[in-house]
Amino acid sequence: MSPHKAPDSSRRSDRSRRAIYDAALALVGEAGYARTTIEGIAARAGVGKQTIYRWWPSKAAVLMEAFIDVGTRAAEEAGDAGYAIPDTGDLAADLKLVLRATVDELNDPVTEAPTRALAAEGIIDPVLGAQFVEKLLDPQMQLYVTRLRSAQEAGEVRDDIDPRIALELLIAPLTHRWLLRTLPLTHEYADAVVDLTLRGLATGPAE
Incomplete structure (x- = not known):
């Protein structure tokens, strides 16, 4: 008769954590963030x-880790491509691809409310x-820095440009429109932001 195998506590803890992450995001x-409670998360996740x-000091901390977990899993599924902005040699096309994906993420009803909650709570x-x-x-901003530095090395972007400031020219308009809900956040808007930004970064004459 085979000996009794003790339960794997680490596996049970991992399942509980994932259930809590999913419950918090849902x-x-x-x-809404204001009406979400630790008690509600626990009931939804099926834990005490x-x-x-025992694991987190607040619901904000739970939500933060839940978001990190989502990003980690997405990166694992994407493989190496998930850790870099594409470098096809066409900077405008590469940036438009990424900013369009950012628009989709910000407009996704599954993640929009948690993202807004974390941004507001962080203030x-x-x-x-x-x-x-x-x-x-x-970590996301560093991807833009890396891609813009590559463009500088390729002679597409002026050497005197600070990549960290340049990436803010790309990201800030999208964030501003999304936070204030002033106008729809669309792919067309993302493309326009890229085109206008690159006019100021490019080594050649503006079109």
């Missing part, structure tokens, strides 16, 4: 609320805000 999307409090809570920048924004 509840914020359905009810003390389990959540109120400086510690959370710093984590939001460090863990979620900076």
